[in-house]
Amino acid sequence: MPNMLFMGGDEMAISRPVERAVIREVDKYLAGHGELCACEQCRNDIIALTLQNLPPRYSTTREGEVWINLELQLPQLKMDVWKAILKAADRVTKNPRHYA
Ligand SMILES: [Zn+2]
Incomplete structure (x- = not known):
């Protein structure tokens, strides 16, 4: 069961710009939280996990649907990403896999 938490990351079909924003924000978050x-x-x-926690509106699963208004949506995206990062970091901190 615990491993289920980490499955599905590759099937999310999150749009590339959103994915890049998530990676950037996670690095920023980790840099600011030395205890993690x-x-x-x-x-x-x-x-x-952050990508999995994002609301479905950031995905590109439907054919031809691309997130073109990314710049306009940035404040909302940032908030959603940070909420998702908090959840993800909490879960990973409680179930670290780094000593496997
Ligand atoms: Zn680690």
């Missing part, structure tokens, strides 16, 4: 482990494993898990 920022090893490759934990960083990747937090990124994957």
Whole structure:
């Protein structure tokens, strides 16, 4: 069951600009929170979980649907990303996989 938490990251079909924004914000978050482990494993898990935690409106699953108004939506995106990062970081901190 615990491993289920980390599955599905690749099937999310989150739009690329959103994915890049998530990676940037996760790195910023980790840089500002020295108490969190920022090893490759934990960083990747937090990124994957953050993408999973994002609202469905950031996905590009429907054919031809692309997130073109990204710049306009940035404040909302940032808020959603930060909420998702908090959840993801909390979960990874409680279930770190880095010593496997
Ligand atoms: Zn770690």
